[in-house]
Amino acid sequence: MKKVLAFAGSNHSKSIHYQLIETISAQSLMEGVDIHLLDIRSWDIPIYSIDMDPDQTPELITKLIGHIQESDGFIIASPEHNGGTPAFFKNILDWLSRRAKKVFDNKPILLMSTSPGGGGGATNRKFLEHTLPYQGATIAASYGLPSFQQNVVDGKLADDQAVLLQESIAKLQAALNG
Numbered sequence: 001m002k003k004v005l006a007f008a009g010s011n012h013s014k015s016i017h018y019q020l021i022e023t024i025s026a027q028s029l030m031e032g033v034d035i036h037l038l039d040i041r042s043w044d045i046p047i048y049s050i051d052m053d054p055d056q057t058p059e060l061i062t063k064l065i066g067h068i069q070e071s072d073g074f075i076i077a078s079p080e081h082n083g084g085t086p087a088f089f090k091n092i093l094d095w096l097s098r099r100a101k102k103v104f105d106n107k108p109i110l111l112m113s114t115s116p117g118g119g120g121g122a123t124n125r126k127f128l129e130h131t132l133p134y135q136g137a138t139i140a141a142s143y144g145l146p147s148f149q150q151n152v153v154d155g156k157l158a159d160d161q162a163v164l165l166q167e168s169i170a171k172l173q174a175a176l177n178g
């Protein structure tokens, strides 16, 4: 069975991106795949500096690289802060880029974002679609959910959005099997 690593690039204890990833398992939207939901919300990782090269590496970064290397694909949900990637997640991406060459190794990613408002984090998602391939990512699908609180009630995604998300998941599954 293919292994998919799912995580949200947020350190918010009530992260809506983490909740979005949880809905995939809760609604059984991805069957026949072994999903590993990695909770990184409490990860405290020092801000990367070139001064830490080459011999200071946070243990959690080594752990994350291990999870990435043993996975066949990824579901990554990233918030948008001021039109860009939150410092918490950008810092992790910078660490990964310095400790593993093209860490995602051409494996497929379903990129997701959401927001309380109508934009669904689309500006940052576009940015990540452009930049993650520098780290070896193949973007198999990109899904944005606007107005999280209206579209996810009691942990359940609205039917029309579940259909759209399912289409993105199908693209990820096709890439995993392709």
Ligand SMILES: Cc1cc2nc3c(=O)[nH]c(=O)nc-3n(C[C@H](O)[C@H](O)[C@H](O)COP(=O)(O)O)c2cc1C
Residues within 6 Å of the ligand: 008, 010, 011, 012, 014, 015, 016, 017, 018, 079, 080, 081, 082, 083, 084, 114, 115, 116, 117, 119, 120, 121
């Ligand atoms: C510093 C900051 C900047 C934000 N900037 C944006 C933004 O540019 N676009 C947007 O859609 N939401 C923005 N938001 C709202 C986030 O979408 C919202 O906080 C969301 O809950 C973040 O996802 P998370 O809960 O998974 O961390 C911002 C929030 C913060 C705290």
